[in-house]
Amino acid sequence: MILLAKRTSLLRGWRRWLAAFAAGATGALAMPPFGFLPALVLSLVPAIWLLDGTMKEGPSRWAPLKAAALLGWFWGFGTFVAGLWWLGAAFLVEADQFAWAMPFGVLGLPALLAFFPAFGFALARLLWLPDARRILAFALGVTVAEWLRGHLFTGFPWNSPGMALGQNLWLMQTASLVGLYGLTFLSLCIGAAPAVLASGQTTRARWMAPVLAAVLLLGLAGFGFWRVPAEASASVPDVRLRIMQPNLPQDAKFNPRNRDAIMRHYLSLSARPARDGAAPTHIVWPESAFPFLLHRDAGSLAQIAALLEPGSVLITGAARMDEPLPGEAVGKFYNAIQVIDDRGTILGSYDKVHLVPFGEYVPKVLDAVIRAVGLRQFVHIPGGFEPAGKRMTLSIPGLPPVAATVCYEAIFPGEILSDGPRPNLILNVTNDAWFGETPGPYQHFAQARLRAVEEALPLVRAANTGISAIVDPFGRIVDRIPLSVEGILDSTLPVAEPATVYSKWGKFSLTVTLVICLMLLVVRRGRHSTFP
Secondary structure (H helix, E strand, O other), rough: OHHHHHHOOOOHHHHHHHHHHHHHHHHHHHHHOOOHHHOOOOOOOOHHHHOOOOOOOOOOHHHHHHHHHHHHHHHHHHHHHHHHHHHHHHOOHHHHHHHHHHHHHHHHHHHHHHHHHHHHHHHHHOOOOOOOOHHHHHHHHHHHHHHHHHOOHHHOOOOOHHHOOOOOOOOHHHHHHHHHHHHHHHHHHHHHHHHHEEEEEEOHHHHHHHHHHHHHHHHHHHHEEEEOOOOOOOOOOOOOEEEEOOOOHHHHHHHHHHHHHHHHHHHHHHOOOOOOOOOOOOOEEEOOOOOOOOOHOHHHHHHHHHHHHHHOEEEEEEEEEEEOOOOOOOOOOEEEEEEOOOOOOEEEEOOOOOOOOOOOOOOHHHHHHHHHOOOOOOOOOOOOOOOOOOOOEEEOOOOOEEEEEEEHHEEEEOOOOOOOOOOOEEEHHHHHHHOOOOOHHHHHHHHHHHHHHHHHEEEEEEEEOOEEEEEOOOOEEEEEOOOOOOEEEOOOOOOOOOOHHHHHHHHHHHHHHHHHHHHHHHHHOOOOOOOO
């Protein structure tokens, strides 16, 4: 291992960048649906050795930082290409319109996202020490970069390293204390620690960090084993959920010619008799369920009313349009969740706050350019969707207060709850048919599931396809409908648990942890001023 570490650190030129790319790409195997945790080590250990190789980089004092940033960019590019290649499937749904843009999604987005780990590697290199403490520097730098990736430019915290731990039932329980970014810091420390085996001057120095990492991993698993109760979660009384997964092809969903067939399909699936004969009190349909405006279609509302038993309600994703303002041809469109009772009356709506850039909206200037050259955006909505002003708790008869999320809103830790009284349920409606049978839908579900653990709230998830599920507040899957399967899921609703440490103090505790690490590194670096 010592020889391998030395050879890796001595790589220069294209061999160094290729090694960084390969190491980053290997880390994708630690993400859902693979969950191969050793891949995290195989990704992070070479990154540490490559950063060691920047110690004597060039005559300029800034040369090591530039080399580290370039390493981080190639490492990140490999990570995101290997982890997000499935985004290309969305460009083939209407290939005649969008296939030309596939390289921009498959390679262009990873190239942009790679600037975040580039910053993280440079920050780590700025704090680098010639001993095991460089593992802390690396974890700190990349965690800061991951937090920035999740917040800047609307944010995109997809496949953060913390998901390597955040998909295992026992290991994910630590998210109730520190959330996704805390898990990211821990994942980086654990995964990078074996690098020290090849660089310590004594046996103790070589083994201390890997042993501590192993103890930490066992401690996280032990905490999870302790936290997850042996018995199933209790159920909310008088609530019987039915989730409908229609498994419609994406190119059929937005075709207005299919509107009647789609409605018949939804109604037929939703009317199936339950195995135990119990009628559902709440039926949940997925995101953007209709190729028309449901709230303006009296016939469809009447069909829904005929489906529902007295006192029951339907919760569905649907596009919604405000009344046009004076001088406007059309009103503003929203990607919404609507609640409909047994009389066909819309009782309430939640409008999506966090829209998908270039998927649900395009900045006005770019939208004008796109239309000027004869192209259009993904959604069949004039001008795209508008974001809601703020997150609102959704009130649904017969259910506790609901934290509603549409599609990828569920991937943002600490952002799914509104101000005010705490909800007792996370509702996520989505449409992952855009991405076919790729890792994308599995990754999306895993991130939504982690929100349930962070907040100690049950998750009710309805997808057009992949993956509809009921998840309890500990992240246990009560029941689910697999990807690319048509069906219904009948279930009770698990009771929420008390608010977690993360829900109350998560952002504060992460900041304190990173500041303490920074102080330790700065103090130690002062004692090793000869290390460039």
